[in-house]
Amino acid sequence: MLQIKNLHASVEDKVILNGINLEVKAGEVHAIMGPNGAGKSTLASVISGKDEYEMTEGEILLDNEDITELDPEERAHKGVFMSFQYPISIPGVSTTNFIKTAINETRKSKGLEDMPASEMLKMIKEKAELLDIDRKFLSRSLNEGFSGGEKKRNEIFQMAMLEPKLAILDETDSGLDIDALKIVANGVNKLKNKDNAVVVITHYQRLLDYIVPDFVHVLMDGKIVKSGTKELAYELEEKGYDWIKEELVK
Amino acid sequence: MDLKDKLLTSHIAFEDQLKADSPLHDLRSNALKVFETKGFPSKKEENYKYTSLNSLLKKDYCIAPKSENTVEFKDVKQYFLHNVDTYKVVFIDGVYSSFLSETTHDGVDVCLLSSAFEKSKYRPVIEAYFNKAAKEEGITQLNTAFTKEGAFIHIPKNKEVDKPIEIIYFSTGNEASMFIQPRNLVVADENSQVQIIERHQSLSSNAVFTNAVTEIFANKRSMVDYYKIQNDTAEASLVDSTFIIQQRETIVSVHTFSFGGQITRNNLQFRQEGEHCDSILNGITIIGDKQHVDHNTLVHHIAENCESHQDYKGIFDDSSTGVFNGKVYVEKEAQKLDAFQQNNNILISDKATINAKPQLEIFADDVKCSHGCTIGQMDSDALFYMRSRGIGEKEAKALLMYAFANNVLESVKIPELKSRINKLIADKIGVSLGFEL
Numbered sequence: 001m002l003q004i005k006n007l008h009a010s011v012e013d014k015v016i017l018n019g020i021n022l023e024v025k026a027g028e029v030h031a032i033m034g035p036n037g038a039g040k041s042t043l044a045s046v047i048s049g050k051d052e053y054e055m056t057e058g059e060i061l062l063d064n065e066d067i068t069e070l071d072p073e074e075r076a077h078k079g080v081f082m083s084f085q086y087p088i089s090i091p092g093v094s095t096t097n098f099i100k101t102a103i104n105e106t107r108k109s110k111g112l113e114d115m116p117a118s119e120m121l122k123m124i125k126e127k128a129e130l131l132d133i134d135r136k137f138l139s140r141s142l143n144e145g146f147s148g149g150e151k152k153r154n155e156i157f158q159m160a161m162l163e164p165k166l167a168i169l170d171e172t173d174s175g176l177d178i179d180a181l182k183i184v185a186n187g188v189n190k191l192k193n194k195d196n197a198v199v200v201i202t203h204y205q206r207l208l209d210y211i212v213p214d215f216v217h218v219l220m221d222g223k224i225v226k227s228g229t230k231e232l233a234y235e236l237e238e239k240g241y242d243w244i245k246e247e248l249v250k
Numbered sequence: 251m252d253l254k255d256k257l258l259t260s261h262i263a264f265e266d267q268l269k270a271d272s273p274l275h276d277l278r279s280n281a282l283k284v285f286e287t288k289g290f291p292s293k294k295e296e297n298y299k300y301t302s303l304n305s306l307l308k309k310d311y312c313i314a315p316k317s318e319n320t321v322e323f324k325d326v327k328q329y330f331l332h333n334v335d336t337y338k339v340v341f342i343d344g345v346y347s348s349f350l351s352e353t354t355h356d357g358v359d360v361c362l363l364s365s366a367f368e369k370s371k372y373r374p375v376i377e378a379y380f381n382k383a384a385k386e387e388g389i390t391q392l393n394t395a396f397t398k399e400g401a402f403i404h405i406p407k408n409k410e411v412d413k414p415i416e417i418i419y420f421s422t423g424n425e426a427s428m429f430i431q432p433r434n435l436v437v438a439d440e441n442s443q444v445q446i447i448e449r450h451q452s453l454s455s456n457a458v459f460t461n462a463v464t465e466i467f468a469n470k471r472s473m474v475d476y477y478k479i480q481n482d483t484a485e486a487s488l489v490d491s492t493f494i495i496q497q498r499e500t501i502v503s504v505h506t507f508s509f510g511g512q513i514t515r516n517n518l519q520f521r522q523e524g525e526h527c528d529s530i531l532n533g534i535t536i537i538g539d540k541q542h543v544d545h546n547t548l549v550h551h552i553a554e555n556c557e558s559h560q561d562y563k564g565i566f567d568d569s570s571t572g573v574f575n576g577k578v579y580v581e582k583e584a585q586k587l588d589a590f591q592q593n594n595n596i597l598i599s600d601k602a603t604i605n606a607k608p609q610l611e612i613f614a615d616d617v618k619c620s621h622g623c624t625i626g627q628m629d630s631d632a633l634f635y636m637r638s639r640g641i642g643e644k645e646a647k648a649l650l651m652y653a654f655a656n657n658v659l660e661s662v663k664i665p666e667l668k669s670r671i672n673k674l675i676a677d678k679i680g681v682s683l684g685f686e687l
Contacts, residue, residue: 073637073642077640091656105640
């Protein structure tokens with residue numbers, strides 16, 4: 001589904017991604033771990049199409065189609081979703097109106113009519129229940145005055161509504177207490193199927209107890225330096241990242 | 251001959267056509283003297299530093315239409331709040347149009363200033379209020395000198411007006427260019443309530459220069475909501491001066507929606523004479539091309555335990571220019587005051603300009619006064635966030651602009667007006683969204 005080949009990216013001439021290769025197949029869960037400043041969030045932003053990063057080399061393929069020249073909204077229409085590490089608040093626009101607009105814009109790009117209001121309401125109700133979100137909450141301005149956990153839950157709610165092909169969860173576990181973490185993970189697991197894929201970006205192994213990855217990759221200095229299965233995450237949790245550095249030096 | 255000379259020399263002829271025994275004769279003559287001395291405002295004055303009327307003063311205006319003009323209702327229907335019942339006071343080229351109007355004397359007086367001047371039963375109200383709030387500024391007194399017509403609204407004690415009142419001034423463009431000076435007087439007596447919408451609309455591409463003056467008197471415990479829709483043609487300019495005097499326990503709000511026009515200058519002055527007053531000044535400005543909108547506000551706090559809230563949002567595209575000069579003046583007697591002023595601006599184009607100048611003058615020592623002013627571009631992180639969810643760039647920007655202006659719209663109390671303004675904003679931004687905020 002997603003193929004990243006030799007991806008190099010920089011911001012203001014500072015190289016952040018330095019030759020990333022990654023392949024994610026439909027039905028898989030991948031975890032990307034790494035120390036601070038390794039380039040994890042940059043990778044997520046570059047896949048989503050944030051234009052402040054300059055892609056200097058390589059390609060990103062989604063279902064064998066090169067998406068590197070596409071705008072963020074075009075990528076979204078093709079099924080790319082990123083859950084933000086720091087979701088933006090938009091005073092004056094309710095979550096409901098925001099998601100309605102997002103869904104209908106996506107439908108419009110595919111030549112479909114707006115989703116009928118009754119269907120939209122039903123879907124909102126269903127997905128809000130899945131993530132244990134009070135519906136009153138959805139009529140509040142998007143992310144405004146939300147706690148860190150509420151913001152993250154709202155991100156997964158939007159993901160549930162948009163039903164993306166490829167979901168990238170950037171540090172979704174940060175700011176979540178254990179109960180909220182379980183709810184969010186449970187939501188993600190229920191949305192997971194053989195036709196979609198999830199890339200989990202995280203510092204800690206904790207989230208991976210609930211969203212179990214098929215593969216774990218270690219990102220350091222803009223490169224994937226080690227890949228393995230979920231056991232690698234435990235090893236990282238226990239030993240930190242230094243041993244990988246040492247291994248690399250050898 | 252420049253406009254000032256033309257006006258000065260034509261005043262005798264102007265007064266001649268009015269009733270000779272008009273009680274306003276002295277008032278008009280004195281006002282003309284003020285204008286003669288002070289003239290039109292120039293950029294040398296601090297208050298007009300960023301707004302020049304020079305380009306407007308060079309034109310050769312018709313200052314009184316030669317004949318009575320008419321317009322068809324179907325041609326102007328769109329400018330009315332047509333899906334809601336309202337009282338209407340409508341003028342065409344400064345002359346009252348009984349055909350388009352719906353006035354009343356049933357419990358409240360919604361009629362013409364000219365008839366209020368003529369009829370003896372209104373004399374006490376005219377004597378008590380007319381020109382009592384208007385300031386001694388040259389351009390304001392020019393209006394007084396030529397006061398002939400406008401809306402007269404008098405709400406008696408304990409009366410809540412059952413529907414909104416629309417005041418609309420059309421200019422037909424039958425004259426090459428027109429100088430119009432409407433004058434409105436609103437008196438809300440004790441414990442009364444009224445909602446008023448004012449609009450100036452040119453119907454052609456000929457130049458129009460309107461010098462409007464409105465005086466509003468809110469007596470004890472009354473509530474006045476005043477809405478100004480400024481969405482005129484690119485050839486129409488407006489100096490709109492509104493003077494409000496509030497007695498105790500009154501709430502007066504003025505919303506100004508500035509989307510059109512060439513040069514628009516709003517002088518909005520509140521004077522709180524009694525305790526427990528609340529003054530609300532809200533504005534949304536969305537302009538482009540070479541349009542210019544200037545909001546010059548003053549809230550004069552004289553009594554204790556009062557509040558004022560100002561919230562002005564501006565979105566400026568192309569080479570448009572905006573001015574916000576908001577002054578809060580707190581006398582030393584005006585203790586326990588809560589005054590709030592907010593002015594936020596977005597510059598969409600590199601060539602757009604905003605001159606923002608908050609001004610607080612505080613002589614009391616136990617007050618809460620705050621002000622905030624921001625000038626920025628569209629938030630790029632918010633744009634990326636929205637786009638990453640599939641919302642196209644244009645729609646994302648529109649949504650952000652909508653959201654930006656939203657809290658000002660929220661306080662509009664007439665739902666039909668709110669949705670009209672909503673639509674005007676959507677049109678102005680050039681998108682249609684699937685929902686209303």
